[in-house]
Amino acid sequence: MMILSGDPPRSRVLTLVLVLIILALAATPFLFPGAKALNVAAKICVFAALVASYDLLLGYTGSVSFAHTMFYGIGSYAIAIALYGMGPNWAAVATGIVIGLPLAALLALAIGLFSLRVAAIFFAMITLAVASAFQVLASQLSWLTGGEDGRSFQLPELLRPGTVLVSKSLFGFEINGRILTFYLVFAISALMILALLRVVNSPFGRVLQAIRENRFRAEALGFRTVFHLTYANCLAALVAASAGILNALWLRYAGPDTSLSFSIMLDILLMVVIGGMGTIYGAIIGATIFILAQNYLQSLMGVASTAASEAGLPLLPGLLHPDRWLLWLGLLFIASVYFFPTGVVGRLRKAGGDKNAGASH
Amino acid sequence: MTELAATDPLPKPKRDIAPILLPVALALLMIPLIGSTSSWLTLTAASLAMGMMIFIMASGLTLVFGLMDVLNFGHGAFIAVGAYVATLVLAPFAASIQADSLWVNLAVLAPAALLSMAVSGALGLIVERVLILPVYGQHLKQILMTTGGLIVAEQTLYALWGPQIIPMPLPTSLRGSFILGDVAIAKYRVLAMLIGLAIFIAIQLVLNRSKLGLLIRAGVENREMVEALGYRIRRLFLGVFMTGSALAGLGGVMWALYREQVHASMSDDLTVLIFIVVIIGGLGSIGGCFIGAILVAMVANYGGFLVPKLALVSNILLMVAILMWRPRGLYAVTSR
DSSP states (O other): OOTTTTTOOOOHHHHHHHHHHHHHHHHHHHHHOOOHHHHHHHHHHHHHHHHHHHHHHHTTTTTOOOHHHHHHHHHHHHHHHHHHHOOSHHHHHHHHHHHHHHHHHHHHHHHIIIHHHOOOOHHHHHHHHHHHHHHHHHHHHHHHHHHHGOOOOOOOOOSSOOOOOEEHHHHHEEHHHHHHHHHHHHHHHHHHHHHHHHHSSHHHHHHHHHHOHHHHHHHHHOOOOOOHHHHHHHHHHHHHHOOOOHHHEEEEEEEEHHHHHHHHHHEEEHHHHHHTTTTTTHHHHHHHHHHIIIIIHHHHHHHHHHHHHHHOOSSHHHHHGGGHHHHHHHHHHHHHHHHOOOOHHHHHHHHHTTTSOOOOO | OOOOOTEEEEEEEEOOOOOHHHHHHHHHHHHHHHHHHHHHHHHHHHHHHHHHHHHHHHHHHHHHHHOOOOOOTTTTHHHHHHHHHHHHHHHHHHHHHHHSSSSHHHHHHHHHHHHHHHHHHHHHHHHHIIIIIGGOOHHHHHHHHHHHHHHHHOOOHHHHHHHOOOOOOGGGGSSSSETTTEEEEEHHHHHHHHHHHHHHHHHHHHHHHHHHHHHHHHHHHHHHHHHHHHHOHHHHHHHHHHHHHHHHHHHHHHHHHHEEEEEETHHHHHHHHHHHHHHHTTTOOOOHHHHHHHHHHHHHHHHHOOOOTTTHHHHHHHHHHHHHHHHOOOSOOOOO
């Protein structure tokens, strides 16, 4: 239990589901051949870490930030610009990390000091405004960021698909640079999630929960709430920027649509709430459900939409159109905020008979 | 301390005029910077018109937040819905829109705007009953619920109207400008200014001079007390929410005409602008919201003219500056 920081899933079904997800992700290169499956698996890894870091804010401190994609974007762009400008070598990767992470942390510090002090309710609005300004800035500074086109770049030799590490004749599977990159993404995401689990189960994490439940009481107990909230904000930003770095490395590209847009912010929000706020495990479940739906629900909806239009039903073809999948997830989102405020994880824990299951809010 | 006789009127609270002077000072400061008086006048008129339109959209949000303590992140949905409803009315009457008579044009525009307000107000009723009612007093859930509502509304608009941009031409008589000497002021901007000003005055009068306004303000101060006096505060607040939604719908129609196009995600950028206005004004203050809207529009117009590169982040800079000066916004109404 050391590795889980004394916070096991506390539900048999949940444990089973988590083990299945993690095993499936780990074995994707061998179980599901094809580029699409590997892409989906890598995206699930990146988003699980990103969503977990957002949950540190939303679920554990109760503050709604709309600037999380900004930090994600800073990470993505930092590595992309470094690799684009300096060429595909490890020095560029290091430069991107050394510039991106502190930049994200500094910005989080500035936003935290500025807006967490003013009023709790301002925080959501101010982060929304700052994030939108940053998005405009990123698309306008095209000499640096490539504007709307973003930046494509080459990876260092070792991580390229052409680099064969273990040839097919040895085990029947070819291990190339692409698969190495996938395991890099998988391992670092897993490490970040375990680290976040460590953070939320530390005394610091308990203070965050205390602030969420009753800020004034936490203040009265002598905790400097602004300090704790800002610290949590910086930690979340650091993880988000790291997830951005991983995402850019995987895609070999960083652009406004893949790393900065407001719709990614909404995706993250949906994943946290559907998975379960206030549980790091919820991030894994939420990211898996959402990204599988995003990639496979659409084709299902396409079939349903065609069937509905052939049956001559009004309206339904439009509502079931593959591009409208977000509509149904939005409805699911509202329903889960209302009926299952603790998300999938909270539900499963309750079903497992755990009395103090899920966070109470 | 001087004694007050029983018949003396109560001492009036001091009027805080510094925020009112702020846009005036900003405008005057810009004269030498811009150099030419005619461009300055045109820019100022544009700022006022844009500010009034933003005010109409933001006033609904500020009413809902200030009076009901509801954070509606889905406010932008009402704006888009209002604009789309107007296209339904205006499409079959294209001929009347093309007609070169102000009265014929207005005879089509006015029902379109009223219908938009009615539909977005009715939508507000549904949203309040379905989404907001279960989460009164819980800010986090309000934000989540209304954000979910925004996603659903935007996707439904896409499903019903498709993803393309719908053109929404200005009526013929509202095109062009009034020419005063060497200053050109667009006609539609004048109309927008008049409507915005009328709505501002109407809201102020209702809130400050009517029994309804008295009840609303009392309900904000102490809900239980007003309920104990026998007034149905729930129904009152529902009315406030519907009014806020209807105003957003009207703002949506006006903005669509200003831009001459309608799009399902047209409210995305506006939402950010509106939040900035509401924050600058002080949450819940109609007067602050009015000044905030004009300031935001001024910064956008003057900034766009003087330093186009800076204009992109000028709103944020304005917000930061105002919050440094008054951390709770220009007029702090609520203690929240």
